[in-house]
Amino acid sequence: QVQLVESGGGLVQAGGSLRLSCVASGRGFAVGWFRQAPGKERRFVAAISWSNGVTSYVESVKGRFTISRDNAKNTVYLQMNSLKPEDTAVYYCAARLTGRGSAAFNLDEYDYWGQGTQVPVSS
DSSP states (O other): OOOEEEEOOOOEETTOOEEEEEEESSOSSEEEEEEEOTTSOEEEEEEEOSSSOOEEEOGGGTTTEEEEEEGGGTEEEEEEOSOOGGGOEEEEEEEEOSGGGOOOSOGGGOOEEOOOEEEOEEO
16 A cells, blocks of 8 residues: 655745645655646646656646656655646645556546645635
8 A cells, every 4th residue: 555645735826836745655656646626626737657757747737837756755746836826726646556657647547645735826
């Protein structure tokens, strides 16, 4: 079983930045970040593969968010710049144990989830 712990959320003004962290209890798997806005479904934000660090982003965050990982620390980061009120959500990281380390867009392909961290963005 993999445990994931997110941190780094908090209230930020529009245009500001935050860096979220996701510390995993294991290694060797892809990690994705998802977000769930109030009253909406959980949706894909970004993901990174295990071996070669290939990254994927939803169109709305490209150029503003960067996902990265430090495999020595079993940690995945989500650097969020130029935040907008529409980025307000609870952000979750998730581990995908299948797919030989490759990332996926569909939340159903992830096996373990963190508890989430709140990111309210004020206008």
